[in-house]
Amino acid sequence: DAKTTQPTSMDCAEGRAANLPCNHSTISGNEYVYWYRQIHSQGPQYIIHGLKNNETNEMASLIITEDRKSSTLILPHATLRDTAVYYCIAAGNTGGFKTIFGAGTRLFVKA
């Protein structure tokens, strides 16, 4: 799996958009970009994933650059409950894939 690089921590004001960047310059053509988050004392939770196109679901939007070397997770209206560690992962989507976690970004949403 390709290595990903994320900032260690970020702050965001409640109600504002949180934009979390991720670099994955060695991503291969068949690897997807996945985002998970881990709220304190809980197991990780899937957020979104994509291959080439931008994706949106009820939780977030994922913007992937055209060269696929980086991406941004957008939480459009951050709330205090979005305070968590966010993990960006590049992995193949073969049905039985294992997820290898990096260090992640600790997002603090402040009132």
Added chain:
Amino acid sequence: SAVISQKPSRDICQRGTSLTIQCQVDSQVTMMFWYRQQPGQSLTLIATANQGSEATYESGFVIDKFPISRPNLTFSTLTVSNMSPEDSSIYLCSVTGGNEQFFGPGTRLTVL
């Protein structure tokens, strides 16, 4: 989606003893994964458990220390053997479903 439960949710153990953690999934799955999360750290994959075959361990993890059972498609156990304080961690069970992985709530282990 998959709902995963783990037992125990937490335990405090003496060094030199062993603890077996149980993972139950509400649906049949081919592959189950065991992770460790040391205090303040990210998750580290310990091993992948397939039903009917021996588990596949990641670098740095060995079967003698972390034996795994996978008796059927909905259940697995991870044993932490001959524990030391360095084994104090959260241990999480995980399965894949569709395009994502689902994680259990974790077992918080403290070794004194």
